[in-house]
Amino acid sequence: MDFQRLPDNRPIRIVVIGAGNRAHKYLEYARRHPERLQPVAIVESNDLRRNETADRFNVAESSRYSDYNDFFARPVTADAVLIATPENIHFDPCMKALDAGYHVLLEKPIAQNYEECQAIARRARERGVLVGICHVLRYHPYFAKMKEIVASGDLGKIISINHVSAVGIDRATHCYVRGLWRRAEMTNPMLLAKCCHDIDFLLWITGSPCHKISSFGSLRWFRAANAPEGSAKRCIDCLVEKECPYSALDLYCNRRDWISNFDVPQGHTLDEVLAKELREGPYGRCVYHCDNNVVDHQVVAMELADETTISLSMDIFTQEDCRRTHIRMTHGEIFGDEKSLHVRRFRNGTEEICNFEKLAGSPFHAGADLQLVEDFVDALTRSDHPFLTTVEESIESHRICFEAERSRLSGTTIWLQY
Ligand SMILES: NC(=O)c1ccc[n+]([C@@H]2O[C@H](COP(=O)([O-])OP(=O)(O)OC[C@H]3O[C@@H](n4cnc5c(N)ncnc54)[C@H](O)[C@@H]3O)[C@@H](O)[C@H]2O)c1
Structure with a gap:
């Protein structure tokens, strides 16, 4: 623009x-x-x-x-x-x-x-x-490599894609059960909150508008009816806390995971803050007794204008917190799990492997956060520098998420008009 x-x-x-x-x-x-x-x-x-x-x-x-x-x-x-x-x-x-x-x-x-x-x-x-x-995946070296391979045309045209967003159980209980993103009306439906990145990436690499969407999913597990005997409103009062895979005590106090958002006021320690949180705060609540309403699993099926089909699965019951993508093309396939990208060619059965092991999980989304800001600054100062993720570019991924949610709630396939 x-x-x-x-x-x-x-x-x-x-x-x-x-x-x-x-x-x-x-x-x-x-x-x-x-x-x-x-x-x-x-x-x-x-x-x-x-x-x-x-x-x-x-x-x-x-x-x-x-x-x-x-x-x-x-x-x-x-x-x-x-x-x-x-x-x-x-x-x-x-x-x-x-x-x-x-x-x-x-x-x-x-x-x-x-x-x-x-x-x-x-x-x-x-x-x-x-x-x-801030669709940072577009700046992430691993996702950018996939885009580059597809855009080179070397492997022909995309026919279908399976993409899995494995949210990871710890991120899920922290953000989508106990935390800020637990209620759709407070923030957004989980598909939008977590997977607008994924949909944006999928639209970016395919370059074709989506014509039809169907989606299924529900809040199946993290609700009161599934609370085990002996559980309590808070992990600190729970009789089965020691066996519970979702224990806040274990996540924050033992494993010291997902603690960076707890503010420690001057004169206090993190342990004091955590102890108070477990006693009174939202993050000390039992996962079966929160006021969450976003889904804990969802699938989306899409058909694009050029007949490419895409299936996306957003799964929170995973140990890993990563994205796996399998792109089936006319002359080969690409498979990646953020740690490596496998590029296979049908004609001679060769496989190239790009290794991203060192980048996976590295700070600032493997530098993508900083690249995004640099791109923004460049775009503001240089007329020959287009910004990669403008609102115009990004809005389509949001439309797909809202429509997928409409499909999930109405039980219908949504046909999109352009
Ligand atoms: N691009 C990504 O990869 C990515 C990753 C995580 C989150 N997000 C998004 O980033 C946004 C922020 O998430 P976060 O993880 O930084 O949350 P956060 O809670 O760490 O930060 C939000 C901040 O906003 C402040 N705030 C709340 N209401 C305010 C108000 N009215 N005026 C001024 N400040 C106010 C809060 O005190 C808090 O410090 C969300 O939209 C989230 O979905 C993006």
């Missing part, structure tokens, strides 16, 4: 709305390249996070806000806004940022329904500003 490029002899001045886990990943780029990106205001409702983030980047006291409405009422001079708040707080600050004339880097999912996604894209066009969506 066409918009007025910014000068590249000074850093891009960015306002951060929501200084949590994701914002910190993207801000690492500003830490490494202060000459290219500079946070100039921090909007964060949590005092500790707001001040820690602002201190780290020497943001003035007067440019620290707890409420984004205060920021828009008395803004600072800036070029762009990073929105990394929970997804029920994407649409409103994004529209306000667009109305104020800022470029926006917006965390996925774009918004909570397709109409809002379209409204953001429309407003960005009207205001002549760039809205980038």
Whole structure:
């Protein structure tokens, strides 16, 4: 899209709305390249996070806000806004940022329904500003390699794809049973929250619009009826905690996993914070006694305009937390599990293996988070540099997720019109 490029002899001045886990990943780029990106205001409702983030980047006291409405009422001079708040707080600050004339880097999912996604894209066009969506898989070396192999045409045309998003049981209980993403109306349906990346990737490599979708899935396991005898409302009171694979005590206290989002106030220790959380907080609850309503398994079948078929399975009952993709093409096949990519050719039966073992699970999504920010900064300053994941590009994946959810809830196949 066409918009007025910014000068590249000074850093891009960015306002951060929501200084949590994701914002910190993207801000690492500003830490490494202060000459290219500079946070100039921090909007964060949590005092500790707001001040820690602002201190780290020497943001003035007067440019620290707890409420984004205060920021828009008395803004600072800036070029762009990073929105990394929970997804029920994407649409409103994004529209306000667009109305104020800022470029926006917006965390996925774009918004909570397709109409809002379209409204953001429309407003960005009207205001002549760039809205980038953080579909980081497009920048991940492993996924980019798959795209490159397919696009080379070496293996012919794609006929079908099986793609598995193995969420991993620990991520699932932390995020989708006890945590922020447990209720669809609070955030989004789980397919959108977790797999808009996957659908975006699948549409990106196939390059054909989706014509038909069917989806099935439910919340089958993590509900009160399945609570074992002896269980309690909280893991600390549970008689069967020692055998439970979903124990919060085991996850946070013994294994020290998924603890980075627990804030430790000055003068306190992580153990004190965890003990309080287990006693009173949402993360200490029994998985069978939470107020979660998102699915715990879902499949999506898609037929594209060029007759390619895709099956996607979102599975949370997995030890591994990874994505596996099998692409069947006319002259060969590609199979990958994030650790390696196997490229097989039918004619002579050869197999090439690309090894990604070292990258799998490495920080910042194997550097993809930083690449995305660099791409955004480049796109804002250079007219010959198109941004890879604009809102226009990203919106289709969201439409598919919303329609898949409609199919799941209505029990029908959805035919998409273009
Ligand atoms: N691109 C990816 O790979 C990826 C991965 C995980 C999460 N996400 C998305 O990133 C977004 C943020 O997720 P996160 O994991 O960083 O969550 P988080 O909870 O760590 O961060 C969100 C921050 O927003 C703050 N906040 C909440 N309401 C606010 C308000 N009204 N004004 C200002 N600040 C407010 C919270 O205090 C918190 O610090 C979500 O949309 C999530 O789906 C993207």
